Amino acid sequence: MKFLLGTKSHMTQVFTEDGKVIAGTVIIAGPVTVTQVKNEAKDGYKAIQVGFGEKKLNRLSKAVRGHIKTVLPKENTGFKVLRESTAVDLGDVKLGDTMNVSIFNPGDTVTISSISKGKGFQGVVKRHNFKGGPRTHGQKHSEREPGSIGAGGMQRVFKGMRMAGRMGSDRVTVKKVPIVKIDAENNLLFVKGPIAGRRGTLVEIKTI
Numbered sequence: 001m002k003f004l005l006g007t008k009s010h011m012t013q014v015f016t017e018d019g020k021v022i023a024g025t026v027i028i029a030g031p032v033t034v035t036q037v038k039n040e041a042k043d044g045y046k047a048i049q050v051g052f053g054e055k056k057l058n059r060l061s062k063a064v065r066g067h068i069k070t071v072l073p074k075e076n077t078g079f080k081v082l083r084e085s086t087a088v089d090l091g092d093v094k095l096g097d098t099m100n101v102s103i104f105n106p107g108d109t110v111t112i113s114s115i116s117k118g119k120g121f122q123g124v125v126k127r128h129n130f131k132g133g134p135r136t137h138g139q140k141h142s143e144r145e146p147g148s149i150g151a152g153g154m155q156r157v158f159k160g161m162r163m164a165g166r167m168g169s170d171r172v173t174v175k176k177v178p179i180v181k182i183d184a185e186n187n188l189l190f191v192k193g194p195i196a197g198r199r200g201t202l203v204e205i206k207t208i
Helices: 062-068 124-128
Strands: 003-015 021-029 032-038 047-052 081-085 109-115 118-122 165-168 171-183 188-192 202-206
Touching: 003 047, 003 081, 003 188, 021 202, 032 062, 032 081, 081 202, 118 124, 124 165
Parallel strands: none
Antiparallel strands: 003 021, 003 202, 021 188, 032 047, 047 081, 109 171, 109 202, 118 165, 171 188
């Protein structure tokens, strides 16, 4: 079980040795530092916590500064993000260990989780792919209206009714994503297809 953090960079094309082109996403992955190793005896479960990115130490809370004081990446510099994963084989993992893209190999399939783009308050046509109403037959300005929302005798709206509301900013997980190419020198990971989020979105990469 492998676990790594990164940020979405951009989409691109990668050509294989036999001349085929693969559309994919470039992820700036790692390096990450192990900031805590949890075990069943002390914490009740097995997990590792890793730190990713850099942030000025004085911009962090005292609690976080005390927590990572023994594994700082640089002087007066802390981690921008701390994340924990239970889906990791602890093995010989120790506090302060670093991991980068070299833990993966081209051809591996990974599970990628990230936050999708936020689109604000949207209507039912964009949010739920409603068809909308007709322009003719006595109707007016009804092209993007939701129409009826249910039975009139119930005097309430059923839970889960598809209506207008906030769209996006959801945690999206894509499984079985193949790794196409790895650039260990620049900490770049090329994966097949798109992943959710804008440029700079935090990405969690793991194998299951």
